[in-house]
Amino acid sequence: MLSKHGGVNERENSIRRDDRSxxxxxxGPMGQAMTRTLLAAGHPVTxxxxxxxxxxxxxxxxxxxxxxxEEAVEASDLVLLSLxxxxxxxxxxxxxxxxxxxxxxxxxxxxxxxxxxxxxxxxAGHGAAFLTGGVMVPAPMVGTEASFVYYSGxxxxxxxxxxxxxxxxxxxxxxxxxxxxxxxxQAQLAVFLxxxxxxxxxxxxxxxxxxxxREALPELLSFxxxxxxxxxxxxxxxxxxLDAGEHPGDLSNVTMMGATSDHIVETSRxxxxxxxxxxxxxxxxxxAIENGHGGDNWTRIIDSIRGAR
Numbered sequence: 502m503l504s505k506h507g508g509v510n511e512r513e514n515s516i517r518r519d520d521r522s523x524x525x526x527x528x529g530p531m532g533q534a535m536t537r538t539l540l541a542a543g544h545p546v547t548x549x550x551x552x553x554x555x556x557x558x559x560x561x562x563x564x565x566x567x568x569x570x571e572e573a574v575e576a577s578d579l580v581l582l583s584l585x586x587x588x589x590x591x592x593x594x595x596x597x598x599x600x601x602x603x604x605x606x607x608x609x610x611x612x613x614x615x616x617x618x619x620x621x622x623x624x625a626g627h628g629a630a631f632l633t634g635g636v637m638v639p640a641p642m643v644g645t646e647a648s649f650v651y652y653s654g655x656x657x658x659x660x661x662x663x664x665x666x667x668x669x670x671x672x673x674x675x676x677x678x679x680x681x682x683x684x685x686x687q688a689q690l691a692v693f694l695x696x697x698x699x700x701x702x703x704x705x706x707x708x709x710x711x712x713x714x715r716e717a718l719p720e721l722l723s724f725x726x727x728x729x730x731x732x733x734x735x736x737x738x739x740x741x742x743l744d745a746g747e748h749p750g751d752l753s754n755v756t757m758m759g760a761t762s763d764h765i766v767e768t769s770r771x772x773x774x775x776x777x778x779x780x781x782x783x784x785x786x787x788x789a790i791e792n793g794h795g796g797d798n799w800t801r802i803i804d805s806i807r808g809a810r
Contacts, residue, residue, distance in 0.1 A: 509588055518781060521543070521665070523545070523577050523579045523581060524546070524548070524567075524574060524579070524580045525546060525548050525564075526548070526570065526582075526583070526594075527583035527610070528559065530640035531609070531636060532548075534641070534643040535609075535669055536559040536562075536564050536645055537559060538644035540559070540562055546563070547566075547576035548560070548565070548566055548567065549569070549572075550686070554686060555764075563742075566807050569597070570593050570596065571596065573597075574594070574604060578604055579607065579662050579665060581609060582607065582609060584608075586610055586616075587610060587612040587617070587619075588612075590606075591623070599784070601627040601628060601629040602628030603628060604629050604664030605632065605651075605658055606624050606631045606632070607634050608631070608634065610649070611635075611687075612683065613683065614681070616651075617679045617683040618678070620633075621633070621742055625710070630655060631653070631679060632652050633652065633682040633683050633685060634650050634651065635651040635686025635809045636670065636672060637651065637670070643669055643670065643692075644747070649671040649673055649674055650666065650670045650671070650673065651673045651675055652666070652673065652675065652680055652682050653676050653681035654679050654682075655677060656674065657802050666762075673703040684774070696725060698778050699778065700718070700721055700725065702769070702774065702775075706768065706772060709772045714764060734751055740774040742798075748801045749773075750798045752798070754795065754799065755786055755789045755799055755801050755802065756796065758799045759786030762782050766780060788802075789801045789804065789805065
């Protein structure tokens with residue numbers, strides 16, 4: 502903006518941006534890891550957090566603290582959000598909407614696919630581009646070769662910022678729908694969280710027999726590591742038969758797996774353990790059997806999960 506004397510006004514001069522500058526809003530462990538990764542690659546990084554003290558460490562590493570969300574947004578064309586949920590985005594940026602036009606918001610927070618779509622519409626209404634992101638590694642792994650991040654939203658926006666985003670982890674672009682990356686993130690975590698509960702349930706079972714967790718977990722984790730190989734051994738391209746609506750039960754079937762789930766429930770009950778998880782699993786198999794699919798492959802349980810009867 503020009504002043505009445507024809508020069509750049511003091512406010513805009515103070516926030517003049519480097520083309521490589523990135524803003525990070527939200528400085529929990531993930532936001533701090535992203536900030537340090539970007540700084541190490543030579544990007545100027547501006548940061549803001551509701552609890553200002555959380556910025557101290559990354560500021561000491563070279564990040565520039567912003568006094569307000571508005572100042573943080575105006576510092577960069579690329580704004581990364583690492584927050585508790587999408588509500589926090591509105592709470593923080595609600596007073597800075599006039600500064601959003603022309604920027605790209607990349608929301609790496611967890612929420613629902615529908616809220617991601619609503620957020621994309623909200624950003625567009627204020628002239629900003631929007632990408633949904635799902636970081637699939639814990640904070641210590643950000644920026645490593647093992648790190649990867651799912652994105653969805655306009656592909657042209659994704660490509661224009663690929664170089665910076667790739668520093669955080671390998672970008673995996675899913676499509677235009679802003680909800681897709683969030684859906685994949687939640688789907689991955691559905692597997693992860695269920696597996697964690699399964700590991701703790703199994704550890705509790707073995708603990709009742711006197712086995713310490715330090716003895717039980719290595720065995721359980723070794724088996725967990727092999728599950729992918731077990732599933733891939735049954736089908737060259739996992740999911741192909743499922744997409745075709747085929748559930749061949751020649752290697753394993755619902756009745757056999759259901760009997761195993763019954764035994765897990767009975768054992769857990771005899772040990773006085775919480776039954777929520779094993780009963781949920783048992784319910785999947787019992788419904789498939791009730792619907793006449795006892796001879797089908799265990800994948801038939803997807804019917805009741807989808808809500809089909």
